[in-house]
Amino acid sequence: xxxxxxxxxxxxxxxxxxxxxxxxxxxxxxxxxxxxxxxxxxxxxxxxxxxxxxxxxxxxxxxxxxxxxxxxxxxxxxxxxxxxxxxxxxxxxxxxxxxxxxxxxxxxxxxxxxxxxxxxxxxxxxxxxxxxxxxxxxxxxxxxxxxxxxxxxxxxxxxxxxxxxxxxxxxxxxxxxxxxxxxxxxxxxxxxxxxxxxxxxxxxxxxxxxxxxxxxxxxxxxxxxxxxxxxxxxxxxxxxxxxxxxxxxxxxxxxxxxxxxxxxxxxxx
Amino acid sequence: xxxxxxxxxxxxxxxxxxxxxxxxxxxxxxxxxxxxxxxxxxxxxxxxxxxxxxxxxxxxxxxxxxxxxxxxxxxxxxxxxxxxxxxxxxxxxxxxxxxxxxxxxxxxxxxxxxxxxxxxxxxxxxxxxxxxxxxxxxxxxxxxxxxxxxxxxxxxxxxxx
Numbered sequence: 001x002x003x004x005x006x007x008x009x010x011x012x013x014x015x016x017x018x019x020x021x022x023x024x025x026x027x028x029x030x031x032x033x034x035x036x037x038x039x040x041x042x043x044x045x046x047x048x049x050x051x052x053x054x055x056x057x058x059x060x061x062x063x064x065x066x067x068x069x070x071x072x073x074x075x076x077x078x079x080x081x082x083x084x085x086x087x088x089x090x091x092x093x094x095x096x097x098x099x100x101x102x103x104x105x106x107x108x109x110x111x112x113x114x115x116x117x118x119x120x121x122x123x124x125x126x127x128x129x130x131x132x133x134x135x136x137x138x139x140x141x142x143x144x145x146x147x148x149x150x151x152x153x154x155x156x157x158x159x160x161x162x163x164x165x166x167x168x169x170x171x172x173x174x175x176x177x178x179x180x181x182x183x184x185x186x187x188x189x190x191x192x193x194x195x196x197x198x199x200x201x202x203x204x205x206x207x208x209x210x211x212x213x214x215x216x217x218x219x220x221x222x223x224x225x226x227x228x229x230x231x232x233x234x235x236x237x238x239x240x241x242x243x244x245x246x247x248x249x250x251x252x253x254x255x256x257x258x259x260x261x262x263x264x265x266x267x268x269x
Numbered sequence: 270x271x272x273x274x275x276x277x278x279x280x281x282x283x284x285x286x287x288x289x290x291x292x293x294x295x296x297x298x299x300x301x302x303x304x305x306x307x308x309x310x311x312x313x314x315x316x317x318x319x320x321x322x323x324x325x326x327x328x329x330x331x332x333x334x335x336x337x338x339x340x341x342x343x344x345x346x347x348x349x350x351x352x353x354x355x356x357x358x359x360x361x362x363x364x365x366x367x368x369x370x371x372x373x374x375x376x377x378x379x380x381x382x383x384x385x386x387x388x389x390x391x392x393x394x395x396x397x398x399x400x401x402x403x404x405x406x407x408x409x410x411x412x413x414x415x416x417x418x419x420x421x422x423x424x425x426x427x428x429x430x
Contacts, residue, residue: 077296
C-alpha cells in the first residue's frame with residue numbers, strides 16, 4: 001500500500017515537473033527583451049530600472065529593498081518586544097535562545113575586539129549584521145516592484161545598490177572614527193585617518209560581493225537551460241552563504257578597527 | 270558621478286539605517302542584553318552566596334576541629350591529673366592501712382602483755398594458794414615429811430614455768 005502510494009506520488013511529481021518545463025518553454029517572459037549585457041549593466045549602474053518612491057522621486061530598487069527590510073524588522077521587533085521578551089525565562093526556549101545567541105554573538109564580538117569601549121559598537125554591529133544578512137536573504141523571496149517603465153522587477157539586496165554599500169562602508173568608517181575620538185581624542189582621529197582606504201574597501205567589498213551574487217543569479221535565470229536544478233545551489237545556497245559571510249566580514253572588520261583605534265594610549269615610562 | 274553614485278540616495282539609505290538602528294536597539298538589542306545581564310548577575314550572586322556559605326562552613330569546620338583537638342588535649346590532661354590523684358590516694362590509703370595495722374599490732378601486743386601479766390599474777394596467786402593448801406595439808410597430815418613434800422611441789426612449779 002505504501003509502495004503504491006509512493007509510486008503514484010513520484011509519477012505525479014514528475015508530471016508536474018515536465019508540465020512546468022514545457023510551460024516555461026512555450027510561455028515567453030515579457031520582461032526579457034534586454035540582452036544579458038544590458039541586464040548586467042543595469043544591475044550595476046541602475047540607469048534604466050528605477051522605482052518611484054511614493055511618487056516623490058525615482059530611486060534604485062535597492063533603496064526600496066532597504067525600506068522593506070526596515071519595515072520587516074520594525075514589525076518583527078515590535079512583536080518580539082511585546083509578546084516574546086516579557087516571557088523570557090531563566091532557562092531559555094528555542095526563540096529566546098535564537099535571540100540571545102544573535103545578541104550575545106555581536107556583543108561578544110564587540111567585547112573581544114574592543115575591550116575598552118564596546119557598548120555602542122555592540123549595538124551598531126548587531127544592526128549592521130542583521131541588516132546585511134536579512135537584506136541579502138531578501139533576494140531569495142523575489143519580492144516584486146514595478147519600475148517607472150511599468151515592468152516588474154525582483155527586489156535586489158539593499159547593498160547590491162552602490163549607494164547602499166557606500167553608505168554602509170562610510171558609516172562604519174565614521175563609527176570607527178567616533179570610537180577613536182571618544183577614547184583618544186586627536187590621536188584617535190590620526191589613528192583612524194591612517195586607514196583612509198577603509199571606507200572605500202568596505203563599501204566596494206560589500207557592493208562587489210552582493211552584486212556578484214545578484215549577477216550570477218540573473219545570469220542563471222536568463223537562460224532557460226540553466227534554470228533547472230542549478231538555482232537551488234546558486235540561488236539559495238550561495239545567497240545564504242554570502243549573506244552570512246558578508247555580515248560577518250563587515251561586522252568583524254568594524255569591530256577590529258574600532259578596537260584598534262579606541263585602545264587607550266600607553267604612557268611612556 | 271561614476272557608477273551612478275547618488276548622494277541623495279546615500280542619505281536616504283543612511284536615514285533608513287538610522288531608523289533601523291533605533292528600532293533594533295530599543296526594541297530588541299537593549300532588552301535582550303538587559304535580560305542576559307540580569308540573568309548573569311543573578312547566577313553570579315548565587316555563585317557568590319554559595320562560595321560565601323562554603324567559606325563559612327570551612328571556617329566553622331576549622332573551629333570545630335580546633336576545639337576538638339583542644340578538648341582531646343584537655344581530656345588527656347584531666348586523665349593524667351586523675352591518674353596522679355588516684356595514685357596519691359592509693360598511697361595515702363595504703364599508708365593509713367599500714368599505720369592502722371601497726372597500731373592494731375601494737376595494741377594487740379600491749380593487750381597480750383597485760384593478759385600475760387594478769388595470767389601470771391593469777392597463776393602466782395593460785396600457786397600461792399595451792400602452796401598454802403598443800404603446806405597446810407602436809408603440816409596437818411604428816412609432820413616429818415611435810416618439808417620434803419613442800420620442796421617437791423616448789424620444784425615442780427618452777428619446772429612448769
